[in-house]
Amino acid sequence: MIRQTLIGLSIAAVAGSTALAQEAARSDWPNTVVIGTASPGGTHAIYGQGVASLISEHVGVPASTQQTQGPTQNLVLVHSGRIDIGLTTMGPAYEALQGELDLDPGIKYDDIRALFPMYVTPFQGAALERSGIKSLGDLAGKTVGAGPRGGTGGTYWARWFDALGITVNVQNGPLGDQTSQLADGRLDAVTTAAGLPIAAFSELETLAPTVFFGLTSEEIETLKSSVPYAQEFTIPAGTYSSQAEDITTLAMWNVAFASSQMSESLAYEIVKAVFENQEDLVATHASASETLLENVTANSFLPYHPGAVRFYREQGIDLPEALVPAEMTE
Incomplete structure (x- = not known):
C-alpha cells in the first residue's frame, strides 16, 4: 500500500513538473495571434484563415486574420509590432531587408524572420473575351486594375509596365472589387499575383467569358534581371475552366514570417502545427499543397526564426548559413 502510494506520488510529481515546464515555456506567449493577409478575393486571405485555424486548434492560442493591403503592408505591420504573423512574397521581403521597401524606404527590416514556405505566386492577368485583349501588349492605353497598392501585384505590375514600355492607367484596389469592375466594364483588365487558383478569377469566369494571360519569353527576359528573387513559371492548362x-x-x-521578438517556443509550435496538419491547410486552399518541408530552402535569403530552425533541424533539414539567424550563430 505504501509502495503504491509512493508510486502515485511520483507520477503526480512528474505530471506536475511537466505542467509547470509547459506553463513556463508559454509564459511569454501572447493571449492571441493576429495574422496579416491581404484583400478579399486573393489567396493570402483564404490561406491565412487556414493558418489561423491550425494555430487556434493545435497550438492553443486563439488566432485571427486581419485584412491588409498585402505583403508590403504586412512587413510594416509585423516590424511595428501591430500584428504577430505576416504573409509576404520574396520580392517585398528582399526589399525590406535592403531598406528599399516602398512603404518605409531607408529602413532595413533586419528583425523579420521566416516561419515556413507557403506556395508560389505567379503573375497573371485577366480580361473579358469580348475586349480582344490577349496579352500585356494589348493593354497599351487601357485602364488596368493591379490590386492593392501594398500587394505584390500592385507593387510590381506598375514597375513592369514601365520597364516594358507599356503605357497603362493603373488603378489600385481590392482584387475582388476589381474583378467585379472588370465584369461590369469599368476596367479593361486586371493584373495580379496570387496562389493558384485565384478565387476572384475563378468567380470572374462564371460571370462572363474570360481570357487569362501571363508574360511572353521576351518580356520575361527583359524583367528577370531586375527581380533575382523571381522564377519562370508555367500556369498549367485547366487551372481555370x-x-x-x-x-x-x-x-x-x-513565406509566413514573424518578428525576431516572437517567443522561440511559440514559433516552434506554430511551424510544427502547420507541417503536422498540412492536409487541413490544403483543404482550405489548394495552394497549400506546396507548403512542404522540401520547399523550406525555396526561401534563399530571409533568415528563419530560431523556433523554426529548431523544428527543421529535428526533421533532418540542413539549412544554408544564410537562413540561420545571427542570434543563433553568435
Whole structure:
C-alpha cells in the first residue's frame, strides 16, 4: 500500500513538473495571434484563415486574420509590432531587408524572420473575351486594375509596365472589387499575383467569358534581371475552366514570417502545427499543397526564426548559413 502510494506520488510529481515546464515555456506567449493577409478575393486571405485555424486548434492560442493591403503592408505591420504573423512574397521581403521597401524606404527590416514556405505566386492577368485583349501588349492605353497598392501585384505590375514600355492607367484596389469592375466594364483588365487558383478569377469566369494571360519569353527576359528573387513559371492548362493552354509567366515564393521578438517556443509550435496538419491547410486552399518541408530552402535569403530552425533541424533539414539567424550563430 505504501509502495503504491509512493508510486502515485511520483507520477503526480512528474505530471506536475511537466505542467509547470509547459506553463513556463508559454509564459511569454501572447493571449492571441493576429495574422496579416491581404484583400478579399486573393489567396493570402483564404490561406491565412487556414493558418489561423491550425494555430487556434493545435497550438492553443486563439488566432485571427486581419485584412491588409498585402505583403508590403504586412512587413510594416509585423516590424511595428501591430500584428504577430505576416504573409509576404520574396520580392517585398528582399526589399525590406535592403531598406528599399516602398512603404518605409531607408529602413532595413533586419528583425523579420521566416516561419515556413507557403506556395508560389505567379503573375497573371485577366480580361473579358469580348475586349480582344490577349496579352500585356494589348493593354497599351487601357485602364488596368493591379490590386492593392501594398500587394505584390500592385507593387510590381506598375514597375513592369514601365520597364516594358507599356503605357497603362493603373488603378489600385481590392482584387475582388476589381474583378467585379472588370465584369461590369469599368476596367479593361486586371493584373495580379496570387496562389493558384485565384478565387476572384475563378468567380470572374462564371460571370462572363474570360481570357487569362501571363508574360511572353521576351518580356520575361527583359524583367528577370531586375527581380533575382523571381522564377519562370508555367500556369498549367485547366487551372481555370476557360484556360485551354499553359501560360508562361514569372512567379515568386511566399513565406509566413514573424518578428525576431516572437517567443522561440511559440514559433516552434506554430511551424510544427502547420507541417503536422498540412492536409487541413490544403483543404482550405489548394495552394497549400506546396507548403512542404522540401520547399523550406525555396526561401534563399530571409533568415528563419530560431523556433523554426529548431523544428527543421529535428526533421533532418540542413539549412544554408544564410537562413540561420545571427542570434543563433553568435
